Each structure stands twice: as C-alpha cells, then as structure tokens.
Amino acid sequence: MSIQENYHHIKNQLPEHVQLVAVSKTHPVSAISEVYDLGQRIFGENKVQELTEKHSELPQDIQWHLIGHLQTNKVKYIAGFIDTIQSVDSEKILKEINKEAAKHNRIIKVLLQVKIAEEDTKYGLTEDEARELFRQFLKGTFPNIDITGLMGMATFTDDKAQIRKEFMNLKTLFDDFSRDKVLETLSMGMSDDFPVAIECGANSVRVGSAIFGQRDYAS
Numbered sequence: 210m211s212i213q214e215n216y217h218h219i220k221n222q223l224p225e226h227v228q229l230v231a232v233s234k235t236h237p238v239s240a241i242s243e244v245y246d247l248g249q250r251i252f253g254e255n256k257v258q259e260l261t262e263k264h265s266e267l268p269q270d271i272q273w274h275l276i277g278h279l280q281t282n283k284v285k286y287i288a289g290f291i292d293t294i295q296s297v298d299s300e301k302i303l304k305e306i307n308k309e310a311a312k313h314n315r316i317i318k319v320l321l322q323v324k325i326a327e328e329d330t331k332y333g334l335t336e337d338e339a340r341e342l343f344r345q346f347l348k349g350t351f352p353n354i355d356i357t358g359l360m361g362m363a364t365f366t367d368d369k370a371q372i373r374k375e376f377m378n379l380k381t382l383f384d385d386f387s388r389d390k391v392l393e394t395l396s397m398g399m400s401d402d403f404p405v406a407i408e409c410g411a412n413s414v415r416v417g418s419a420i421f422g423q424r425d426y427a428s
C-alpha cells in the first residue's frame with residue numbers, strides 16, 4: 210500500500226478522541242510532506258539531529274514530538290521549537306528542559322516515560338520515580354515545564370495478554386496522577402499494538418512503520 214493508503218487505513222481505525230503521532234524517524238522529508246499534505250500535523254522523531262534538520266526543512270506549523278531518549282547536552286537544540294518531549298526519563302533531563310525552556314520564554318509540554326515492559330529496557334522511570342517527579346512538578350519546581358501525561362512502551366512480544374497487562378498498569382498510574390492534576394495525554398501503542406493500547410485507555414498513539422513502511426534499520 211502507498212503511504213497515503215496506509216495513513217487513511219490507520220486514521221480510520223482511530224476513534225475521534227485518539228491523537229495520532231506519525232513517527233517519521235529514518236524516513237525522508239518527502240515522505241513527511243506527503244503525510245502533511247493529507248492533513249497530519251503531529252510528527253514524532255527519536256533523534257535530535259534528525260529532528261532539527263527536518264524541522265528546518267518542513268512547514269513551521271508541524272508539532273514535533275521527541276519520542277527517543279534525550280541527552281542533557283542536546284536539549285538546547287530543540288528547546289526553541291519542540292512541542293512535546295514524550296521521553297522524559299530522569300530528573301536530570303527534566304531540570305535541563307526546564308532551564309532551556311526558560312531561556313526561550315516557553316513552557317514545554319512533557320510526558321513522563323514510565324518503564325512498563327517486563328523485558329529489560331534501558332530507558333524509563335519506575336512508577337515511584339515518576340510519582341516523585343510529578344510531586345515536585347506539582348509543588349512548582351519546574352515552572353517552564355508542563356507535565357501533560359505519561360508515555361510507555363509494552364514488551365516486544367506477540368503475547369497480547371502480556372501487552373494488555375502492561376498497558377493497564379500505566380492506565381492505572383495515569384488515573385492515579387489525574388486525581389492531582391487533569392492530564393491530557395496517555396501515550397501508548399505503536400504500529401503493532403495500538404488497538405490494544407486504545408482498548409486500555411490510550412488517547413495518543415505513536416505509529417511509524419504502519420504509515421511510512423518498514424525502516425531500513427531497527428531504531
């Protein structure tokens with residue numbers, strides 16, 4: 210199927226309230242333009258350099274989401290334009306984003322990335338770490354950041370029950386946090402598991418290969 214057909218196929222499966230982040234990492238600007246022309250405005254990238262290059266070449270009304278691990282020394286390159294950083298996985302990075310956002314006189318939206326997968330994953334906060342950061346945020350420690358939700362990735366497996374269990378854990382945490390502040394975004398689900406994620410309460414999904422086709426290398 211073409212990119213256009215893929216895009217419509219995915220959009221048709223998403224309920225009205227579910228936001229689509231089109232994950233364009235490794236795909237060229239021309240492919241992003243195609244999807245942009247179909248009306249898509251939210252795109253996700255996982256590497257800072259690739260993101261800044263694409264940002265400079267593409268229409269300025271794109272809302273860029275960073276979905277990959279971010280190093281503190283790279284925050285400055287995206288702080289001026291990034292819409293949402295979905296991959297906040299430490300206090301250190303949150304502090305740095307807050308600092309750089311202040312320089313640009315902005316409030317940057319972030320999601321706390323929580324480790325929900327059973328498999329050993331490198332990045333993500335434990336539930337307790339996420340709670341602690343959220344508590345600090347609610348106290349006003351990070352004035353140039355707005356924590357608008359949570360993000361998680363399920364284990365890479367065909368076991369739907371396992372995936373469902375992991376997504377439900379994050380949904381429970383999301384509901385828990387929501388008692389202290391209304392959170393907008395529960396970001397779970399990728400090309401292979403977004404229907405399960407939506408059943409479990411996701412209102413934002415990050416879909417790459419099902420729109421743009423397979424990537425040349427795993428990332």
Ligand SMILES: *Cc1c(COP(=O)(O)O)cnc(C)c1O
Pocket residue numbers: 232234255276277362398399400401415416417418419428
């Ligand atoms: C690459 C990536 C996606 C999209 O994955 P697909 O399987 O291509 O849909 C979603 N979320 C994160 C964090 C990613 O790195």
